[in-house]
Amino acid sequence: MAIKVETPLTDNVIKELKIGDEISLSGIIYTARDAAHQKLVDLMAEGKDLPFDPKGSVIFYVGPSPAKPGQVIGAAGPTTSYRMDPFVPKMLEVGMKGMIGKGSRGEEVIKGLQDYTAIYFGATGGAAALLAKSIVECEVIAFDDLGPEAVRKLTVKDMPLIVINDCKGNDLYVEGRKEWSRE
Amino acid sequence: MRTIDVKEVTAALKKISIEACTVLNDDVMNCFKNSMKDESPVGKAVLEQLVKNAEIAKDEKMPICQDTGFSCVFMEIGQDVHLTGGSLREAVDEGIRQGYTEGYLRKSVVKNPLLDPKNSGDNTPAILHTDIVPGEKVKITIVPKGGGSENMSRVNMMKPADGVEGVKQFVLDTVRNAGPNPCPPIVVGVGMGGTFDYVTYLAKKSLMRKIGERNKDPKLAELEKEWLDEVNKLGIGPGGLGGKLTAMDLFIEEYPRTIDYSPPALYLYFHAARCKSCII
Numbered sequence: 001m002a003i004k005v006e007t008p009l010t011d012n013v014i015k016e017l018k019i020g021d022e023i024s025l026s027g028i029i030y031t032a033r034d035a036a037h038q039k040l041v042d043l044m045a046e047g048k049d050l051p052f053d054p055k056g057s058v059i060f061y062v063g064p065s066p067a068k069p070g071q072v073i074g075a076a077g078p079t080t081s082y083r084m085d086p087f088v089p090k091m092l093e094v095g096m097k098g099m100i101g102k103g104s105r106g107e108e109v110i111k112g113l114q115d116y117t118a119i120y121f122g123a124t125g126g127a128a129a130l131l132a133k134s135i136v137e138c139e140v141i142a143f144d145d146l147g148p149e150a151v152r153k154l155t156v157k158d159m160p161l162i163v164i165n166d167c168k169g170n171d172l173y174v175e176g177r178k179e180w181s182r183e
Numbered sequence: 184m185r186t187i188d189v190k191e192v193t194a195a196l197k198k199i200s201i202e203a204c205t206v207l208n209d210d211v212m213n214c215f216k217n218s219m220k221d222e223s224p225v226g227k228a229v230l231e232q233l234v235k236n237a238e239i240a241k242d243e244k245m246p247i248c249q250d251t252g253f254s255c256v257f258m259e260i261g262q263d264v265h266l267t268g269g270s271l272r273e274a275v276d277e278g279i280r281q282g283y284t285e286g287y288l289r290k291s292v293v294k295n296p297l298l299d300p301k302n303s304g305d306n307t308p309a310i311l312h313t314d315i316v317p318g319e320k321v322k323i324t325i326v327p328k329g330g331g332s333e334n335m336s337r338v339n340m341m342k343p344a345d346g347v348e349g350v351k352q353f354v355l356d357t358v359r360n361a362g363p364n365p366c367p368p369i370v371v372g373v374g375m376g377g378t379f380d381y382v383t384y385l386a387k388k389s390l391m392r393k394i395g396e397r398n399k400d401p402k403l404a405e406l407e408k409e410w411l412d413e414v415n416k417l418g419i420g421p422g423g424l425g426g427k428l429t430a431m432d433l434f435i436e437e438y439p440r441t442i443d444y445s446p447p448a449l450y451l452y453f454h455a456a457r458c459k460s461c462i463i
Contacts, residue, residue, distance in 0.1 A: 075248060077249050079250065102364070122363075124233070125422065127236040129247060148291070173362055176423070183416055
């Protein structure tokens with residue numbers, strides 16, 4: 001049975017979650033990928049405000065396909081997360097608490113999750129039509145010129161996720177593979 | 184000699200680019216369904232999501248995956264065909280432009296990548312491979328290649344002395360290191376021989392095969408089965424969460440090499456294994 005979690009995330013909620021937990025996420029989350037992350041850290045370096053309040057925030061690594069008339073959003077599955085690894089320490093510093101993506105994270109991220117009590121959720125890569133069904137509102141709030149890479153404010157309802165890296169240094173990709181490897 | 188207006192190429196590409204991105208091929212769907220019964224609980228849950236995802240995408244004509252990729256187009260042009268009505272290259276790009284715009288597919292192509300990266304806005308230009316073959320038909324295939332699996336693909340300029348065992352280790356190491364990143368269950372395309380550039384083309388071309396379609400050379404066909412078994416012992420599983428089905432298939436395409444080098448290339452493709460063809 002999936003655990004219901006709401007944003008913004010708090011330390012108390014994060015501390016209870018462990019790798020392999022199925023999550024049903026609801027609330028407001030923000031999208032950002034490679035180019036948007038660069039712009040976000042540039043804003044920080046200039047001492048300017050971010051286009052959203054980072055405290056307790058969850059960032060979804062996604063560049064959706066365009067919405068058809070009548071759709072909230074197009075297909076919206078996760079992109080590979082490691083490309084955003086270099087930006088994660090700065091995002092954690094300003095209060096980001098969760099990330100949604102797919103694929104393995106680097107040492108700096110796994111350590112950061114422990115230092116800042118934060119969490120990395122996996123969404124199924126390529127299940128983009130299915131995931132779009134859990135997005136009920138979508139609004140571009142920054143960097144419109146980046147097209148699919150613009151920062152969007154999403155309202156999600158029961159988005160199906162799984163905990164990949166918890167705040168205690170565990171990694172579901174490593175543990176899952178260990179259990180099933182026949183090498 | 185047969186005359187074909189390039190407008191037919193544009194129309195065909197518009198149609199198959201949308202189909203490739205929104206309709207999962209039957210061979211892949213069958214592989215998901217047939218693999219569920221033996222899969223790890225978490226792997227089974229991922230496969231169930233992928234089946235449901237494909238059904239939603241087909242019903243609502245929306246992309247299976249938001250990353251509708253670089254439009255890689257392969258054309259086999261009969262040598263008795265005369266293409267008229269304008270530039271073939273422009274006709275191909277126009278087909279991609281129309282397909283990606285009218286099909287609400289994501290535009291991911293960035294121009295001037297080194298100095299001034301800007302989205303081209305219509306997913307053009309395509310990557311176009313042409314081959315001249317006997318006959319008076321034109322076969323067009325599109326393989327929209329997304330970033331997740333592209334980033335995990337590799338080429339290795341190995342020594343002839345590294346032999347079959349060396350290539351096998353390269354295959355296993357590459358898939359092991361890619362882990363969850365290319366969206367398993369993947370398809371593994373192995374190119375062997377040729378030159379640095381040609382070997383990657385061979386590997387890419389192998390991805391156009393259907394799941395279960397073996398190399399015509401019986402010895403290579405055996406090797407494909409053996410290496411696929413080895414890959415599926417890695418334990419990566421659907422979604423990379425741990426399980427049995429790491430790869431749905433492994434294809435080898437060979438070409439002669441010189442006496443100086445022995446390059447294998449490994450082209451990984453994510454679970455949707457998008458590929459559509461048509462013949463004019």
